[in-house]
Amino acid sequence: MAKASKPVVPAKAGIQKSNGREVHYEVEQFLYRQAELLDGKDWQGYIDLFTPDGVYWMPPEPSHTTWDGMPAIFAEDKNLMTVRMKRILHPDAWSQRPLWETNHVVSNIMVEKETGDEVHVRSRFHMMELRRDDVRHFAGSYRHTLKRTPQGFRIKLQRVDMTNAQAAYDYVIQAWV
Secondary structure, eight states: OOOOOOOOEEEETTEEEOOHHHHHHHHHHHHHHHHHHHHTTOHHHHHTTEEEEEEEEEOSSTTOOOOTTSOOSEEEEHHHHHHHHHHHHSTTOGGGSSSEEEEEEEEEEEEEEEETTEEEEEEEEEEEEEETTEEEEEEEEEEEEEEEETTEEEEEEEEEEETTTTSOOSSOOOSOO
């Protein structure tokens, strides 16, 4: 006798909560889409993935538990992300004129828990950046707090713990890792 499938239970009006496999697939597709937006330089599309109060945070070391009063490589809300986007797109942003590309690979995606309308996710990433003739590699882990909305997942918090955060760089990171 076949086992009955788990029913889909509404989490909130208009928002469906899925079973574990469906959630994992949704999360994977969301993270892959995020990588495509970054590699395609669709900065506004990337920023739109965040909730109105969403934050992108890259601490200088994994032991940090807050960005409040602490140094951070990035600690940006949507407003600061928009400022960064405008700087990158500005006609006088000469550092963005030469050949500059990125390639993100996201893997080891694990849904850690679901609480109400939030999904907590951990994954690994590798980003290759080409700028002129230089290639740099960034790797580490992502921690996402994703919020379910009628439009799909949105990022409430994206924490980026880079394996090589303490490394010396010839130039600063221009966009998001």
